[in-house]
Amino acid sequence: MKKLINNVDDVLTESLAGFGRAHADLVDISTDPKLVTRKGGGKKGKVALISGGGSGHEPMHAGFVGMGMLDAACPGEVFTSPTPDQMLAAAEAVDGGAGILWIVKNYAGDVMNFEMAGEMYDGPTETVLTNDDVAVESSLHSQGRRGVAATVIVEKIVGAAAERGDDLAACKALGDRVNAASGTMGIALTSCTVPAAGSPTFEIGESEMELGVGIHGEPGRKRVDLMKADEIAEALIQAICESIAPSGDDDLLLLVNGMGGTPLMELYLLYNSAMNVAGERGLKIARSLVGNYCTSLEMAGASITLTKLDTEMAELWDAPVHTAALRWKA
Amino acid sequence: MKKLINNVDDVLTESLAGFGRAHADLVDISTDPKLVTRKGGGKKGKVALISGGGSGHEPMHAGFVGMGMLDAACPGEVFTSPTPDQMLAAAEAVDGGAGILWIVKNYAGDVMNFEMAGEMYDGPTETVLTNDDVAVESSLHSQGRRGVAATVIVEKIVGAAAERGDDLAACKALGDRVNAASGTMGIALTSCTVPAAGSPTFEIGESEMELGVGIHGEPGRKRVDLMKADEIAEALIQAICESIAPSGDDDLLLLVNGMGGTPLMELYLLYNSAMNVAGERGLKIARSLVGNYCTSLEMAGASITLTKLDTEMAELWDAPVHTAALRWKA
Amino acid sequence: MDEATLIRALVAACCATIEEHSGELTKLDQAIGDGDHGLNMSRGFKAITAEADALAAMSLGDALKKAGMTLVMKVGGASGPLYGSLLMDMGKAASTAPANEADVAQLLRAGIDAVKKRGKSDVGAKTMLDVLVPVAETVAEGGNVDAIRARADEALEATRDMLATKGRAAFLGERSIGHIDPGARSSALLIHAVCNVLEAS
Amino acid sequence: MDEATLIRALVAACCATIEEHSGELTKLDQAIGDGDHGLNMSRGFKAITAEADALAAMSLGDALKKAGMTLVMKVGGASGPLYGSLLMDMGKAASTAPANEADVAQLLRAGIDAVKKRGKSDVGAKTMLDVLVPVAETVAEGGNVDAIRARADEALEATRDMLATKGRAAFLGERSIGHIDPGARSSALLIHAVCNVLEAS
């Protein structure tokens, strides 16, 4: 295992400390329990947005704490849901009196831990559960679909709504709407290695790729021969369209997201392929984002997300944001 | 070779096209000759900053075209200097009548091609040659040191100076000053693969790393056993300090730069190590930047850069910038 | 064995087996999950070890509740809330120390109900429940420690051919078949450890 | 062979040898450079092939100048400006077609001077000059094609033990020793190709 680390046990603490020091103007951090909160704490009268999940998906979520997005992020161990004590401490730190909105990716562990935190927290809370990954048919099992890259879009759009003063119910409803309007599917060319595990999560041949991979290196739809970028874009967009069924009139947000080990050059190339596929299908790409936002450690690969934006969602997407990983008009 | 591409021959064109489409609000692109220019072309009366170099270092340089930074970027083939026709076309597209400043990394190919372009261009031009890589002792050979990640800092600071109206001589002098105040050294954990070559540029064992690697996978100081992040930070900062000799009074800019295949989690961890080392040495880190800015395709690894900022440089660093890869206060 | 000695022995045995098999649990979880089950369990049981003195000073019921809360707060993932709920609700049901097999069976049932509720799941989904539920049956039937251990092993092995419909393994669909479930394995390990302690006492 | 036929033959032979050895040049450049020399040369000579008709319609001098400019504009890297300057300045020196060995030697010298100037380098730095300069000497001494080819091969082999002080290989310091220089190899290939054409004509 080749990583820029000291000891396997300290990866998370040291990385978090580095994040806190690099962005001391934006966030405060705590290492016990592990927590990233917006500088200055809760904003009075504003719904507080708290997300979290296993680490290894950076910049998600800590990179999205700041003006116009999250109020706090709870980083779990690598690929492991955080614990309720983190969520409770986050809630106490950023509660502005208008309620807490948990933004949770749909994994059994995350759901249960946030659920326990919600039960323990003394104050109004709501949860937006993201489940945008169209790779796994929900009919196959009762766990439902996984939450992946569209979580970033939910956090941005709902973050802007909270910032302008929307109440808890409105934020929750908007988050559900954005999630329902989104579909994502990803592929992996290589595996990732959980530091503490020390060996790759899965084996994959030199001419294979995993179609529909999860953001923890979980298998997806199937193991296939390496595909060209154009074919990948076609396969992913096809699967997404089957789920969210966009029409030619919809304003779409296209996110081409890197898994961590794929360089920008390839992401822009895949974005170009995706734009071509969108064009052929008569889809209207109104907003775009290309980069590493919801990653899987050093895995090589990418995902494509499409979100059908209504006018309000588009406005909120465009609204100012100032976080470590997403910043505009501020 | 596992990459998100279609055909090896089209990598550059398609990636460039994707970049242009994703950032159509910021840049115009041309594919023959290959060129990225600031939206709207040259700004009358402003010194035009043009950089360029081999591709594979994204976001450098195209990602830095925009307000407060570059006016144009000339992307060469992967790891190959661009050609004079690109530079001439760039100059024609963005010349605002106040002269052209070429920002060139010190590689024989880049130097010669920009030199030929300068000789052919009909108008005042100056060149800032960056050579911040302290890995290779310049005494060993007459090529001088390589230009690496500090190029980003030169482009940002001189970009802000040009934006506020500094003339060609002032921009050139400032660029030289920033370069002289900077030192960088990097390490690699894995090799990169040039798409057209199809196989890794160098072989490296499971427990080895390359200390002082170049951004084209060129060897550096020596092949050593894998080091811990703390040891890496110490070794790199030691080498940089030997070159730029910062005092405890200097305001330093610390850039922890990823080589492309290393996830953000590790970069922040290395940043934390670097901050600890800086602290032990009594160095004052006044500004920080952590991320993938000057990469080497999908190579795993990182570099550390320190720049001694004077008051003017710090102000210009903080000035608004709006490019694809660096954006603040705009 | 008095209650304090028993609690100490249980803590020691459970923590030891988790520590010893942590690599194996991680490997199992790499095959059909995300490769952290060994680390999760080890983190949780190390935290329990750290509070062994405090636990030994409590009643069995309070010790179970406290240990459960520790798992909830330290483990994360799916196994944290699930094992945490198991112990916490066992503790709640153990207001008095269990006197016989029927008491133990009732405890276990209470804990298992909490797991089912928290995990919105039941037997047949290829999870820890596929070991815990059969074992509780054997306990209720008055089976001795040998019978309990045998039932746990059998039940564990039976998860191999199941299709996962809960937890991360569910995302694999058909591909989850052919591997035993990591949580079922950790449950079997814990049951063995508990049986060994009871046998020695 | 008239001038047009000669130009066509030279273009064909040079392009063919570069195409054939492009993989080898890349491998050599991977060892002590950045692994693109084969691609760079191949890109440049493909562009020259594409304009073979136009070149054949020109005088040798103009054809050299045009081919040189094509290399400058298409190759990039270090080899583009260097081979480009070599050909352009050979072309400038060839206002009239070379009549004898002395003319050819003088052409070569002009081109080599341009390379030295552009590259701020000279023999001994482990570059293409370490083949071009000795070859020019043999030409000036009136050596026949066999002698020229032999000298090129010898000179190429001699770059193996040199310490690079120019170009990317210079960054390797001592580690550049033990590998022949990619640019020296491409120069040797081109010289062989030219010799083969002259021999056949």
Ligand SMILES: Nc1ncnc2c1ncn2[C@@H]1O[C@H](COP(=O)(O)OP(=O)(O)O)[C@@H](O)[C@H]1O
């Ligand atoms: N809904 C559920 N009900 C019961 N057990 C579950 C459920 N989801 C997961 N499990 C159990 O948890 C185990 C995985 O735990 P662990 O790997 O620690 O957490 P995670 O799946 O979050 O990474 C599975 O092997 C399974 O036995």
Ligand SMILES: Nc1ncnc2c1ncn2[C@@H]1O[C@H](COP(=O)(O)OP(=O)(O)O)[C@@H](O)[C@H]1O
């Ligand atoms: N300053 C120089 N003078 C002469 N030849 C040089 C010089 N720099 C490089 N070369 C030649 O160029 C070759 C490398 O060319 P190439 O790989 O195409 O360009 P780059 O080094 O930019 O990648 C070297 O092997 C060497 O022969």
Ligand SMILES: [Mg+2]
């Ligand atoms: Mg997990």
Ligand SMILES: [Mg+2]
């Ligand atoms: Mg090159």
Ligand SMILES: [Mg+2]
């Ligand atoms: Mg797991």
Ligand SMILES: [Mg+2]
């Ligand atoms: Mg080269």
